Amino acid sequence: MSYTLLIADDERDIRDMLASYFGKCGYEVLLAEGGREAVRIALRGPDLILLDVGMPDMDGLEVCRSLRDAVSCPILFLTARIEDADKVNGFAAGGDDYIVKPFSLSELAARVAAHLRREERQTAKAEVKFAGGLVINYSAAEIAYRGAPVPLTRQEYRIAELLSLHAGRVFDKEAIYEKIWGREGEGSSAVVAEHVRKLRGKLAEAGADSPIETIWGLGYKWRS
Amino acid sequence: MSYTLLIADDERDIRDMLASYFGKCGYEVLLAEGGREAVRIALRGPDLILLDVGMPDMDGLEVCRSLRDAVSCPILFLTARIEDADKVNGFAAGGDDYIVKPFSLSELAARVAAHLRREERQTAKAEVKFAGGLVINYSAAEIAYRGAPVPLTRQEYRIAELLSLHAGRVFDKEAIYEKIWGREGEGSSAVVAEHVRKLRGKLAEAGADSPIETIWGLGYKWRS
DNA sequence: GCGTTTCTTGGACGAATCTTGAAAAACGGC
DNA sequence: GCCGTTTTTCAAGATTCGTCCAAGAAACGC
Structure with missing residues (x-):
């Protein structure tokens, strides 16, 4: 990062x-x-x-x-x-x-x-609870919904981590790509969009309603 | 304290x-x-x-x-x-x-x-309050009137952002176009005018009286 | 090595947004 | 009060953006 x-x-x-x-x-x-x-x-x-x-x-x-x-x-x-x-x-x-x-x-x-x-x-708390029963344990790199861990891949988790640490802030797809991949890329927005889709899918599958909102034309943000 | x-x-x-x-x-x-x-x-x-x-x-x-x-x-x-x-x-x-x-x-x-x-x-939100109950949260890319967020599209928000950041300063339409679109354009003034109209409309719909004033023959400015 | 998981890319589709042009209204100078 | 200019309004077409799917590439564990 x-x-x-x-x-x-x-x-x-x-x-x-x-x-x-x-x-x-x-x-x-x-x-x-x-x-x-x-x-x-x-x-x-x-x-x-x-x-x-x-x-x-x-x-x-x-x-x-x-x-x-x-x-x-x-x-x-x-x-x-x-x-x-x-x-x-x-x-x-x-x-x-x-x-x-x-x-x-x-x-x-x-x-x-x-x-x-x-x-x-400041933000290095081990565990943070979010609205809707979602708990993120940053030191364990794990997200749980009602006690049950949600199985996420690395990039999915990192996107969730980035957005949740700055809940409420809007990140455009390029910014997310730069923060996580550490470089600029051309197809970056498609990559990010795809991982966000997967991430949302897994959170939904676990029963949580996705805390990630799409701000049309601007990017994504974690509901705060 | x-x-x-x-x-x-x-x-x-x-x-x-x-x-x-x-x-x-x-x-x-x-x-x-x-x-x-x-x-x-x-x-x-x-x-x-x-x-x-x-x-x-x-x-x-x-x-x-x-x-x-x-x-x-x-x-x-x-x-x-x-x-x-x-x-x-x-x-x-x-x-x-x-x-x-x-x-x-x-x-x-x-x-x-x-x-x-x-x-x-750390604990404070990054928000700027304007006269008339309007609050702009620049990191969330959100404008709220009396606590209720006003749903704006990308260009609408960007224009509001630009003008509010330099409240009191007059921007002519070409200047706004160049700042936001990052290039010069011919039909630029019409485009900007249209977005300003929509922006005013949504702010009015939310109940706020528009902070954007028309300076006849010169451009627009954010009331300070 | 080999199989599995994860990551990345490309394209198609629909929806939200942007842009354009023309007409109506507002303004200021005379 | 009239006229040219500037701004506002409206509606429709053009464009961009986000989602979704599927398949290939890369990384990983064994």
Whole structure:
């Protein structure tokens, strides 16, 4: 399961450098060249956002403020401004970390990983009950309906896991494919659709009414 | 609701200074003079832990490792060690932040607040409320009026999303078309107008008075 | 190796959605 | 109040999207 980063910086060199570095680390990378673009792309739901503070069209702080209510992922500022007051402003805008250029890539990577790990720790409960008698045991990778385990294949389970962990959030088929397969693919949407069909079939067979809803033209979501 | 911090440092001056500062900020403060004591007190479940790396009886990293599975709160390292490798070690040990001495109190306070805020955000839904009882949940791609979701099609939702994110700004029809369809088109204005009509219709049907205003000769805007 | 399970791909169908064109209404300047 | 322009409305055709099925490919356990 791969994480998606959104990197927003107006300087092409930095953007490319970060993209290639995190790409090599196994992350999916989305790029934005400016603040407005960052806001738009952020709605695709990255797992973490790296935001340059000084961008010409829309200030990073401003981007952060306008996103804060809409997306819940960690937002890390990158900046050359070193003053305390600047840092405090960054946090006040809703940022989760403030990294001063020039930064070392290893430290940046460690911080990114730490924030992602924290996100995961939040949701790392062994067992979660969902409406309708469905219970998912994430550590055992098992879904049960009224005590009886539902036999799922790997991809089916992973899709259920992804959607259920973010219950209520809409994922389009490409996003699901990228998260689970860790790469982009052309026939991705058909593959995902097929697995969702199987998954629904097995859940229905077990007697549960499927918690996976189709949002026409947008994707799937786990009923919350 | 006041948060409880655990501050672990073997130097009495620093401990007292931090305790008094965060005490004034309204936090409950627990103090530990060494690593072993920190582990013991941490089990009382503070909301956040400030951990000195260099303590005589038990290294901060060690403390962190032994706590990580037991407590899920953020752990912030305080240290004079500035090397990248040290920082990376800190994060690898399960730390959530790494703050180099001498640090400014305002920055430290901002970081503490950011980590606590993040904990809280986990439970909060990502929703934005607009005037007139309209609520948009961007991650669920859903618009609700007085709790009842308004069934929108893809393009309708996207237009609402675009306009609401930049409430108050006027978009002409070509601009909307380019943002959403990602290309230029000739009949674009008619297409957009049609979708806006449908969108208004559905919002009106749900009972909400449409937040989309027509600026004659210029385009549309979301009432702010 | 061999058989079984799981994954992936392609195509057909129906339904939901999008787009288009033309006519009616609204607006603003004069 | 009239006229050109812009917006709104309506209905029908075109397109996209999701579901389903079946068969081939790949991975897996033994």
